[in-house]
Each structure stands twice: as C-alpha cells, then as structure tokens.
Amino acid sequence: MKKNLIVLSSGDGIYFEPIVKKLRNRYNIKLISNTRKAIALQKAIALEVDYEIFDYTDFKSIEEFNNRLFKYMKNENPDLIALDEYNMVLPEYIINYFLKKIIKIHHSLLPSFVDKDPIKEALEYGVKYTGVTIYYANNELKNNEIIAQQIVKIEKEDTLLLLKDKIHKIGQKLYPKVIDKVIRRMEEENNKKVENVNYDVIK
Template sequence: MSAKTRLAIFASGTGSNYQAIDQAIKTGELDAEIVLLVSDQPGAKVIEKADENQLAKFIFDPKDYQNKCEFETEIVNELQAHQVDWIVLAGYMRLVGPTLLNQYQRRIINIHPSLLPAFPGLDAVGQALEAGVKLSGTTIHYVDSGMDTGEIIAQESVRVKPGMTREELQTAIQKIEHELYPKTIQRLILEGDSF
C-alpha cells in the first residue's frame, strides 16, 4: 500500500473548503492527508480549524518580507520539509509567483467561484450578479502565473435565480464547491499516482 498523497492547503479566510476536504478525508471519500496549512492572514479563521486538527502551519504576514520571492522561498522550504505532493488553494487571496510555480508545476490547483473564463479575480459572485447572468458556478483549475487563467480541470454550474442576493448565490456556489473539490482532488490523485 503506497503512502497517502500529502496535501498542503493554502487559505486566507474562513476555511470552508479546507473543512470540506478534511471531512472527505475523514469519511474515506478522499484518500489523502492534509499535512500543512499555509496562510498569509495571521488572524484568519481557518487557523483555528487547523489548530483543532493539530495541523502543522506556516502563517506569515507578507508585509514582513521584502518581496514575494522571499516569502515563497520560505513556503517552499516548509512544503519540502512536509514532503507535500499537491498544493490546494482554498480561498488563498494571493497570486502565486514563479518561486512556487517552478517547484510545483501542475501540482497547484485552485477553486474559483465562477465558470471561468468568466469573472476571474476578486468578487466573482458580485461580478456575476452585476452582469445579470443566468448561470454561475465554480471552477477548479491548475494555477499558472495569471489571475485564474490556468487550465480548467472541473466545473459545475449553479442557476442564478431572479432576485438572488450575493449571500444566496455565494451559499449555493459553496455548497457545490464543497462536494466538487474533494472529488476532483481524488480524481487527480488516481490519475497521477506516480510521484
């Protein structure tokens, strides 16, 4: 039996996708283990969730560094120390730079609350409502140097009902995210099990 695939979760916020992935591991739907949380927000709620699970963490404030290369070099050291196979961005609100991309090519994935290429970047839910679209949803993609421009791995749509509020649409999208992300990670692990 080969060792479990080792995941690092990168998050800046509440960590609802981190929780969904953790839950899928606990129920056996996802054959992996989370070995590290990386967060660029020292006050993020996700840190409390990681503490409850006694998870190793690397928490940093970008303002303490001269540049992105400097903090990403430290992140790479942490990832290597924890023998991370895949980096899973779960609400990490920062563009990934070349220091990380070069070390983990096609091993970094992100989830975004729109049907890319529509509405990349911040506030995708607000952008969708503003545009008056009938369908929104979520996209899982490989991370490249652009803003939500990497190759698409999986998508699932949500119908935007007339008069829907931002909170309602956000909740509907998160509900499918929490099912799609663990399933997609499992598929990637099965497809690429030659580490």
C-alpha cells in the same frame, strides 16, 4: 503510504474544513497560512490538523516570504497543493517547480468573470448561470487548464448573499472530490511509469 496534501489559506477556510472531513483518512493534510488572523487556523486546531504559519508581516519583503514558503514546501514534498482563499500571488518559480501540483478554485465558469468578485459580477451582469471552476494554478485566469466545472443557476430571487452561499456549497462538495481525483490520477500515472520501466528491464 498516505499521500501529502497541503492547503494554502489566508481566510475563513470555507473549503479547508470539508477537505479535511472528507479526505483526512486518505491523505496527510497540512494547513499553511500566510497570516495569523486566518480563521482557517482555528479550524485546523479544532480539527486537530497539523498547520504552519508564515505570516508575511514577519518578513522584510514579499520575495523573502515567498522564498521561505518555497523552501518549506519543497521540504514537505507535497503530492498536491490546494489553494483556499489564498490572497497572495504565487511567483512563477513556485508554480513551475510544483507544475500541475497546485490547484485553485474560482467562483465563476471560467473564462467568464475573472476579476476578484466574480459572484457579484455575474449577478449584476444578469447572466442566468454561473458556477465553480477548479483549475491548475498559473496566475492567468484567462489561460489555464480547467480540471472541473459545475454550473449554478441564478434564480430571480437570488441576492448576493444567497448566490454566494449556493456557490460555496457547490465548491465544498466539488473541491474535495477533485483533489481526490487529481491525486489518484497522478498515482495511476506513476504506477504505469514503474510498470513500463520494469517491463523494459525484463525485455
């Protein structure tokens, strides 16, 4: 039976498309967007991927929106939730319920450059290297469990657009690999638990 993967996106879906293309044969993938304006929705339609829209402007408050999103995701029972340019903060009760089942990608080598525009920060600061970090979501960039990182060298000729393109391309390769690795690892751990239970029964 295929595992269930939810991708939460508010924007262009720069990672959604490669995730689908590389993993759709292994997992049931669904896109959830918090805005009808997300280009990721157009990609879902083009790729014939199931999607759901919870436009936050349809709700009386952010709390109501988050409660509706939470109930829906609980019902979907995803094995993993991957955030792709999701522009809202997930409340603690959602993160705690799906503990170690929500992962995010950040465009720097955490814990460096934790602000909203880390690529620009790295370029302006003059560092020689930046990169991509994938980690378990907890809303605290300075205090998180990192799953994977990949270094990107900043060349003298790099402009902001060139550096963004380099980092996005690295992320598009790394994110699907990490998603696959995390789900497979969870499956292995669950299988071990079942084996241990069976062994205890036999004893």
